[in-house]
Structure formats: structure tokens, C-alpha cells
Amino acid sequence: MVRSDIIRGHLDSIILRxxxxxxxxxxxxxxxxxxxxxxxxxxxxxxxxAVFQRLEKKELIEAYYGDVSHGGKRKYYCITPxxxxxxxxxxxxxxxxxxxxxxxxxxxx
Amino acid sequence: MVRSDIIRGHLDSIILRxxxxxxxxxxxxxxxxxxxxxxxxxxxxxxxxAVFQRLEKKELIEAYYGDVSHGGKRKYYCITPxxxxxxxxxxxxxxxxxxxxxxxxxxxx
DNA sequence: TGAAATTACTTTGACAGACAGAGTACTTTT
DNA sequence: AAAAGTACTCTGTCTGTCAAAGTAATTTCA
Numbered sequence: 001m002v003r004s005d006i007i008r009g010h011l012d013s014i015i016l017r018x019x020x021x022x023x024x025x026x027x028x029x030x031x032x033x034x035x036x037x038x039x040x041x042x043x044x045x046x047x048x049x050a051v052f053q054r055l056e057k058k059e060l061i062e063a064y065y066g067d068v069s070h071g072g073k074r075k076y077y078c079i080t081p082x083x084x085x086x087x088x089x090x091x092x093x094x095x096x097x098x099x100x101x102x103x104x105x106x107x108x109x
Numbered sequence: 110m111v112r113s114d115i116i117r118g119h120l121d122s123i124i125l126r127x128x129x130x131x132x133x134x135x136x137x138x139x140x141x142x143x144x145x146x147x148x149x150x151x152x153x154x155x156x157x158x159a160v161f162q163r164l165e166k167k168e169l170i171e172a173y174y175g176d177v178s179h180g181g182k183r184k185y186y187c188i189t190p191x192x193x194x195x196x197x198x199x200x201x202x203x204x205x206x207x208x209x210x211x212x213x214x215x216x217x218x
Numbered sequence: 219t220g221a222a223a224t225t226a227c228t229t230t231g232a233c234a235g236a237c238a239g240a241g242t243a244c245t246t247t248t
Numbered sequence: 249a250a251a252a253g254t255a256c257t258c259t260g261t262c263t264g265t266c267a268a269a270g271t272a273a274t275t276t277c278a
Binding site: 002003005006007008009010013014017018036037040041087088091093094095096097098100101103104105108109 | 111112114115116117118119122123126127145146149150196197200202203204205206207209210212213214217218
Binding site for chain 2: 227
């Protein structure tokens with residue numbers, strides 16, 4: 001399991017990306033992250049919902065209620081045009097950060 | 110300039126790596142980071158000295174005073190065996206984190 | 219000479235992101 | 249009917265980073 005303070009700052013990207021693929025609800029996203037990373041990373045509930053709040057306040061995502069077929073009522077999120085633009089920025093930022101950190105990790109692998 | 114909350118968590122790695130190369134003092138490290146990253150990232154003074162404190166408390170680095178030839182007295186840091194081992198761990202952690210984040214950024218470049 | 223710039227380190231207080239823990243509430247399984 | 253699983257919310261806390269302000273010595277150059 002990867003320490004979360006090392007993923008810190010990338011959660012917005014990860015969640016926006018998953019919502020870009022299709023509208024999703026919280027629990028689904030948390031499951032999807034565990035699945036795709038093979039349990040190498042798991043987002044904590046409290047963190048996930050904090051991210052939602054942050055993204056919604058910035059108008060990068062929007063919420064609507066879905067069905068209640070399984071357990072509690074699902075709150076779906078969709079990405080806004082602003083959110084799409086922001087994600088694009090985050091992706092190119094990631095490219096740059098990766099380059100920079102690699103600069104210092106090189107020759108130590 | 111890269112936002113610092115996206116580099117967050119990697120500062121220990123960066124600084125340990127620079128001290129691994131040779132004993133260094135604070136101001137030198139801050140200059141070296143700016144230089145190597147072409148000013149794409151600059152560590153803030155307060156942050157740098159906070160990192161030193163953290164690493165020293167964990168016995169990953171050790172301090173000694175050097176000359177005073179230019180301005181203030183220089184406080185040099187060297188890496189301990191524990192620090193070397195820790196850096197090694199951080200490097201492999203970075204490889205894993207990179208993989209995980211790439212997983213979510215793929216197809217958006 | 220002496221004012222300004224540069225080198226070098228320290229401390230304090232504030233902020234933001236992530237999380238543990240606890241709670242609410244509904245559905246499915248056994 | 250109890251237990252397990254689904255699904256969201258809230259509060260308080262911790263950690264890393266940073267702005268701002270301070271101390272102090274050396275070098276530059278007018």
C-alpha cells in the first residue's frame with residue numbers, strides 16, 4: 001500500500017478522470033480505484049467525500065441523486081466543461097512533475 | 110513553476126538525494142534545486158529548514174558547522190546509513206506511485 | 219567609508235489536504 | 249431477526265508547506 005501523503009495532490013486528477021469516463025458515485029469510485037491499482041492504493045472515505053466537496057465548490061463537478069437499489073441513496077457526479085479543462089491542465093502538470101522528480105531519482109533505481 | 114502541494118511528500122527524497130551526493134548546507138541545496146529544475150521548482154526557505162529538522166529528528170541526516178566564509182555560518186548535513194536505506198525505499202516507492210498515477214492519466218496526454 | 223546586496227539560518231503562526239472515528243440509513247444475505 | 253454490505257456525512261486532528269519577520273555575517277561598489 002502506497003502512503004497517501006505521497007499521492008496527496010493527485011486525488012483531484014484521479015477522481016476527475018474517473019468521472020470523465022462516465023458519471024459515477026462515491027462508493028463506486030472508491031471500489032474502482034482499489035480495483036485498478038490492485039489494492040496498491042485505496043482512497044479513504046472521509047478523503048473521497050472531502051474531494052467531492054472541494055471539486056463541487058470549484059464547479060468542476062456537479063451532483064445529482066440516482067437510485068437507491070443497493071443500500072443508501074447514490075449521489076452521482078458528472079464533470080463540467082470547467083472540470084474537463086482543469087483536468088487537462090492537471091495532466092500536463094503531472095508530466096512536468098514526473099520529469100522533475102525523476103531528475104532527482106535518476107541513477108538510484 | 111510547479112505548485113508545491115503537488116511535489117509535497119517528495120521533498121524528503123529530493124533533499125536526501127542531494128545530501129547523498131555530498132555533504133551540503135541549506136542555501137546550497139535550495140540553489141541546486143532551482144538550478145537542476147531550471148527554476149521550474151523552487152523550495153521555500155521555511156520548508157527546507159523544516160525538512161532538515163524532520164530528517165534530523167529521524168536520524169536520517171546529521172549536522173555539523175562549517176566555515177563562515179560567505180555570510181552566515183554554514184550548517185552542513187550528511188546522510189546517515191539509516192538515511193541511505195530510507196532513500197532507497199523512497200525511490201522504489203516513487204516508482205510505484207508513478208505507475209499508479211500514470212494508470213489514471215493514461216490516454217489523456 | 220558605509221549603504222546595499224548577498225549569503226545563511228531560525229522561529230512563529232496559519233492554512234490546506236488527508237484521515238480516524240463515529241454516525242445515519244437502507245438493502246441483501248443468511 | 250441478525251449480520252453483512254452499500255452508501256453518504258460530519259467533526260476533530262495531524263502533518264507538511266509557507267508567508268512573514270527576524271538575526272547576523274560578508275561582499276560589492278559607489
